[in-house]
Amino acid sequence: MTKRGSYVLGSLLLAGTVHAQVTFNKDVAPILYGNCVACHHPNDIAPMSLMTYKDARPWAAAIREAVVTRQMPPWHADPHIGDYLNDPRLTQEQIDTIVEWVKSGAQEGDGRDLPSPPAFEKGWHIKPDLVLSIPETEVAAGNQDDYEYIYVPTNFTEDKWVQAAEVEPGDRRVVHHATVSVVSGADAAKLIATHGGAENVDEFHYRTGKVNHMKPDAPVSDDGCAKPENPAIKSYTSGDVNHVPSIYLPGHLAENRPPGYALKVAAGSYLQFQIHYSNRLGYAVKDRTRIGLVFAKEPVRFEVAQYEIWNNWFLIPPGDGNHKVTSCFTLPKDVTAIAYTAHMHFRGKSMTTEAVYPDGRREVIFSVPKYDFRWQETYFLKHQFLIPKGTRLVTTAYFDNSPNNGLNPDPGKSIRWGEPSNEEMMGFWLAYADVEPINSKETGAAAASSGGR
Template sequence: MRFLLLLPFALPAFSATPTYSKDVAPILFKHCAGCHRPNDIAPMSLLDYKATRPWAKSIRQAVLSRKMPPWFADPKFGHFSNDPSLTSKEIDAIKSWADAGAPEGNVADLPPAPKFIAGWQLGKPDVVVDIGEDHVITPGEDAYEHFTVETNFKQGMWIRAAEIQPGNRQVVHHVHVLLVQDDPKMMEVAGTTNSPTLAKYLLREGKLTRIRADAPIVNDACVANVPDLPYLKGFQEGALASFLPGRPPDVFPEGTAKWIPPAGKLEFVVHYARISGKPQTDRTSVGFYLAPGGKPEQVMHRMDLRNFFLSIPANEANHEVRRCYDFEADKLLLSFTPHMHYRAKDVTYELTRPNGKKEILLAVPRYDFNWQLVYRLAQPVLVEKGSRLKVTAHYDNSPNNKANPDPKLTIRWGDKSEEEMMTSWIEYLDAPAKRTALQK
């Protein structure tokens, strides 16, 4: 067959070998450079040919196995607007390019590289609040720090977006920013561990909180006679904004906003990863973006569903934990963020309508603690009062789980990554009487 290549009419096929400049760079710029750029979370930049060339084989492998870009939703259920998965055509182009020796091609074909704004991804915020100190992180242990700061806002504000900026990306693993409620009734619904009713089940060890070993155990909070323990029913009001590995800033859909009351306080909950070497400092901040026109058509909400009373036996490879939520009013669901730790294996969100019809809204068959992704529904899901959402998660506390820090321990709820959580954040709107632009 080789002689064919010498014939002129074979040339078009020959030139169809994908090149970096023409075929591969557009894919990498669009789907990879958001993380693969200097000073972001990925280990190498994929912004130019020179930097990309040595990685051609690993890139081939990472896209063929669908390890990159990271995405964990089972494609059988639901459609998500932020699904970054490559098409099979894009994967084929990268594969053929790598197999052909990763040619650069004609630089004239190269699209302009994406521009990243240093600092705020969403542009200059209207208001910035920081943790109020240059916080020193000492090597040796991971820590959850809580910083409460006065906003001194003269008037309340409706915000259309909030972006958290870690002060020091090498140490900040994740951050939540919450509104502090002084009213004890509000403390019950806001935040996690401030709640007076929950406090008696908790132990505080230095900067970390966990549930007491003798607290009641409830792995299945979906049974009819679920014990009367904090937050096994209903929901807690979610944070204003969160920063997590791989998660974009919180931008609320058009026509929606969140309210920050005047003279309120903000609580920053910052998880600092364990470091070695020298102490480091951090000054994390949050930027708020005002909603044009003030009061929105719809208030943006986040409900947090948790099961604090889980208990995962030592060596158990497939331990099930459940949490249910019964809708007390119509709601329009916008997104899901599952949050668990090292032993988590999978999680499924199943809705049962009042007429008994079941539907899976999201399934994550291989949960990975390193990625705390948000799954934004391409079409908001309208859920009627009387429906039930069932969250089912499995944990692998056996030695087969490579991420498992210690299979010999019984694991209960705790802040530390070595303990567990079962949390879901669900963004929603109160379903409006009239249909909005969000419900097409």
């Protein structure tokens, strides 16, 4: 009724009274509930709650600053390249409303205007049908960079289709990241036997504790598109296929696949929890990281998987503020693109992926102009699209190993691939589906049996 500037006459009549008053209850709370409180509620990842007027009022100036500069809500993909389902950015009108609210004294307004606040299940941003946890795991005091591989049986007696999933760290202070992947029962047995030791380490890698590193004198190629000179290396770029229900990375929210697209977890599968523990507390703690799964409620037409495209052969010289590293991967089949993720560590600066289609056409499909290790979102496409077999995905990353990078653990070091975050990685991940719809009979049954909680 009292929308600002709706009618000139109205605003003349009401000038300085009703129309000008932007209030928390009427105007600001709906924005915070829709775009902020998923993280800004008690005991979630943000440092303060914005659920109530009392919570938000002391932060009014900081909120204004954060939305005007578009620091909040966090979003790091270039908005001009691709449209994303999970893009949380505010509209200009919403930003103006917050600015006006702060300018006019950050008033509370009439309690009757306040919409009911969203409810949160403790820890989850989804409503899981099933929660699977690792056994209680002790994280020792001095345990600074440790990758644990823990296998949890699903005990599924039939194939299940996962629409959404979220990893919830048991103790956020020590769980640096966690990646949960699906492995078959047979593979799980083999993996359990090998992950504890140095079996995965070849002539170019070494191992300390439970983490792997590239040897300082291993062959170097910042250009993952080049042909390796060393016959022991097949290609500088690798493209691993992974079936990942969910990942917990800094700043990574629950993964919701678009309707009709789901991840298959076959009967008898195990979930592999790869957990990077880093305990700087000075005392041992116990962790019980969990994954929540939401099963597909509607028929699944496409099965989702992920190409993880890496160049692991780079060398970033000490002090280099703009070091370029590329990877090139040619798609072995037609795929439908669903989501992108950029993965680097503290020195990651930007990443861009260009598709070079078989007809020679080139298109930048993804860009993160200001990468921030603390915010590793997966960007789900609003419009899934076909990338034909033979398309070359050329990814270009820049790293900042200079002292100007506030997150840089040590600008004096020359940096190679390594699992700890004070070494680097260069990964572009493409979540995709096969173009052919899957047998609807099979999934119809699975979807029906997983419905109703």
